[in-house]
Amino acid sequence: MAKGQRFTAGRKSLQRGALHAIAARSPVPGRVYLVGAGPGSVDLLTLRAAALIGRADVLVHDRLVGDDVLALAPASAERVYVGKARGRHTLPQPEINALLVRYALAGRDVVRLKGGDPFVFGRGGEEIEALRAHAIAFEVVPGVTAACGMAAYAGIPLTHRDHAHAVTFVAGHLKDGTMDLDWPALARPGQTIVVYMGLAGLPVLVRELVAHGLPGVTPAAVVQQACSPQQRVVAGTLQELPCLARGARIEPPALVVVGDVVALRASFAWFAPEVHATGGHAAAAGGG
Ligand code: SAH
Numbered sequence: 001m002a003k004g005q006r007f008t009a010g011r012k013s014l015q016r017g018a019l020h021a022i023a024a025r026s027p028v029p030g031r032v033y034l035v036g037a038g039p040g041s042v043d044l045l046t047l048r049a050a051a052l053i054g055r056a057d058v059l060v061h062d063r064l065v066g067d068d069v070l071a072l073a074p075a076s077a078e079r080v081y082v083g084k085a086r087g088r089h090t091l092p093q094p095e096i097n098a099l100l101v102r103y104a105l106a107g108r109d110v111v112r113l114k115g116g117d118p119f120v121f122g123r124g125g126e127e128i129e130a131l132r133a134h135a136i137a138f139e140v141v142p143g144v145t146a147a148c149g150m151a152a153y154a155g156i157p158l159t160h161r162d163h164a165h166a167v168t169f170v171a172g173h174l175k176d177g178t179m180d181l182d183w184p185a186l187a188r189p190g191q192t193i194v195v196y197m198g199l200a201g202l203p204v205l206v207r208e209l210v211a212h213g214l215p216g217v218t219p220a221a222v223v224q225q226a227c228s229p230q231q232r233v234v235a236g237t238l239q240e241l242p243c244l245a246r247g248a249r250i251e252p253p254a255l256v257v258v259g260d261v262v263a264l265r266a267s268f269a270w271f272a273p274e275v276h277a278t279g280g281h282a283a284a285a286g287g288g
Contacts, residue, residue: 036143
């Protein structure tokens with residue numbers, strides 16, 4: 001196959017990486033490590049993740065992996081970015097799968113770094129299916145998923161014996177102007193809901209939850225860039241949250257969290273960059 005023939009992403013770093021990967025097929029395939037990089041801060045990596053990154057041959061990473069995490073890799077490591085570039089879309093998942101397969105078949109060990117945990121809205125399962133189809137060995141390293149990082153750093157326990165006996169993580173991206181979620185189940189009291197990728201659809205989320213019976217006065221928050229020095233939090237009631245988030249110009253990556261536990265942050269928040277914003281009067285503060 002001609003060098004670079006099948007790599008059409010047009011991204012320099014990717015093309016460079018691809019050229020190396022298209023070396024002749026190695027008799028001994030490499031191994032792929034699907035590694036959770038946690039929610040942003042290098043301190044929140046697992047020891048296993050840090051060790052694997054520290055001796056990485058090839059690093060394939062997306063946009064949620066911070067520079068301080070990437071800096072742990074040896075200078076000799078080949079870095080391949082497959083996330084969103086300005087004005088461009090993420091590399092399609094099948095192309096990422098093919099890239100991992102190609103490197104491994106060329107005999108390279110690959111650290112596939114993903115924000116948070118690889119198995120929580122991380123499409124780790126799809127990558128494993130591709131690896132298995134080519135009999136490529138793999139290992140999965142868990143990471144602190146954004147919801148757990150956010151809970152700790154925003155002072156919002158996800159469960160609490162007096163307030164929430166269950167927690168549900170949902171993906172909140174919009175499809176045809178709505179979200180494909182089980183609204184009656186989500187609107188039940190006594191639980192916490194954490195919405196990933198839910199910022200753009202926040203008004204829809206609030207409208208549906210309230211329409212299905214969750215009181216508009218339920219405590220709720222949006223947390224941007226949780227666990228980083230840029231963390232920002234807006235908290236108030238469910239019904240006022242879209243307005244608060246818009247007013248504070250909250251941007252992705254952000255999580256929405258809904259439930260009585262959010263009220264606890266008024267006394268549980270400990271992380272310095274944030275300034276409390278409760279009751280709908282104050283806006284978010286701190287950082288960009
Ligand atoms: N596998 C990742 C989730 C990837 S989906 C994990 O386990 O955390 C991407 C979404 O995760 C973002 O749109 C955002 O909703 C959320 N997210 C990831 N990192 C975040 C952070 N540091 N702060 C707030 N939300 C974050």
